[in-house]
Amino acid sequence: MDRAGEKVTTPFMPLETRRGWAWGLQGASLVVLVAFLYAGILQRLVQQWWDDPNFSHGFFIPAFSAFVIWQTRKKLAAIPVAPAWWGLGMIAGSLLIMIVGVLGAELFLSRSSLVFLLAGLAIYFLGWRYFRAMLFPWAILFLMIPIPAIVFNRIAFPLQLLASQFASSLLDTVGVPVLREGNVIQLPAITLEVAEACSGIRSLITLGALAIIYGYFLERIVSRRVILAIAALPIAVVANGLRVMGTGLVGHYWDPAKAHGFFHSFSGWVIFVVSLGLLFSLHAAMNLLGRRGTRPAGSSP
Numbered sequence: 001m002d003r004a005g006e007k008v009t010t011p012f013m014p015l016e017t018r019r020g021w022a023w024g025l026q027g028a029s030l031v032v033l034v035a036f037l038y039a040g041i042l043q044r045l046v047q048q049w050w051d052d053p054n055f056s057h058g059f060f061i062p063a064f065s066a067f068v069i070w071q072t073r074k075k076l077a078a079i080p081v082a083p084a085w086w087g088l089g090m091i092a093g094s095l096l097i098m099i100v101g102v103l104g105a106e107l108f109l110s111r112s113s114l115v116f117l118l119a120g121l122a123i124y125f126l127g128w129r130y131f132r133a134m135l136f137p138w139a140i141l142f143l144m145i146p147i148p149a150i151v152f153n154r155i156a157f158p159l160q161l162l163a164s165q166f167a168s169s170l171l172d173t174v175g176v177p178v179l180r181e182g183n184v185i186q187l188p189a190i191t192l193e194v195a196e197a198c199s200g201i202r203s204l205i206t207l208g209a210l211a212i213i214y215g216y217f218l219e220r221i222v223s224r225r226v227i228l229a230i231a232a233l234p235i236a237v238v239a240n241g242l243r244v245m246g247t248g249l250v251g252h253y254w255d256p257a258k259a260h261g262f263f264h265s266f267s268g269w270v271i272f273v274v275s276l277g278l279l280f281s282l283h284a285a286m287n288l289l290g291r292r293g294t295r296p297a298g299s300s301p
Contacts, residue, residue, distance in 0.1 A: 053202060167185060
């Protein structure tokens with residue numbers, strides 16, 4: 001049978017499709033490699049999020065970062081890809097930090113190396129302009145990493161003193177006899193010790209992360225976002241001082257056992273809600289002042 005006149009066709013895949021498959025395969029291989037290197041580190045990190053209420057907000061940080069990147073996907077797609085060799089140096093440095101952290105049993109270093117590694121990969125494969133466009137969602141990832149114990153203690157103790165001083169001043173203002181010695185508050189019917197767990201650092205860390213997320217979604221002006229993030233510190237201190245004051249009032253006027261029991265545990269949630277209310281009120285006040293500042297001269301309120 002003569003097949004000389006038959007037209008022979010061969011499968012053809014467009015160049016863009018082949019490039020897409022190649023990028024997908026390389027990306028998948030890279031994800032598998034990074035997951036293999038950091039499996040143990042990530043497992044312990046997630047376990048700490050679950051066990052330590054001070055850092056339970058860590059579950060939300062990667063999801064928020066991914067959402068920000070997805071929300072700006074059109075802007076990122078318009079940026080030309082310009083791989084930079086400097087990324088290799090950052091990748092190598094990140095892996096070195098990981099090795100030092102693992103060998104030295106320094107969790108903060110080994111966990112932070114993953115964030116730096118992501119930056120190195122972005123610079124090497126996509127370029128500096130891509131990385132600058134993703135700077136905010138990249139930097140926010142550091143909030144998911146628990147701070148080192150030595151830094152935690154350095155922050156917690158001054159907060160203990162601030163909370164005890166503020167609470168004792170409030171109690172004295174409302175007429176409750178009070179004697180403060182460091183972080184210990186002595187009342188006629190009860191003695192309160194503002195321990196590390198009651199220093200307010202838990203609400204400070206969580207409130208700070210929430211303030212950043214809240215500012216991103218509900219505030220367009222960058223300076224106001226910064227103010228909201230910074231305001232988390234005084235708000236946490238004031239709210240925790242109110243909690244200690246409330247515990248002292250319950251112990252002084254009602255029952256010391258109830259002050260150390262149910263009220264002490266339940267008030268933590270109440271004060272955190274109060275902290276969120278203060279944050280929202282601050283944002284509302286900034287919006288109100290902003291509207292007044294932009295109102296034309298002579299216009300009625």
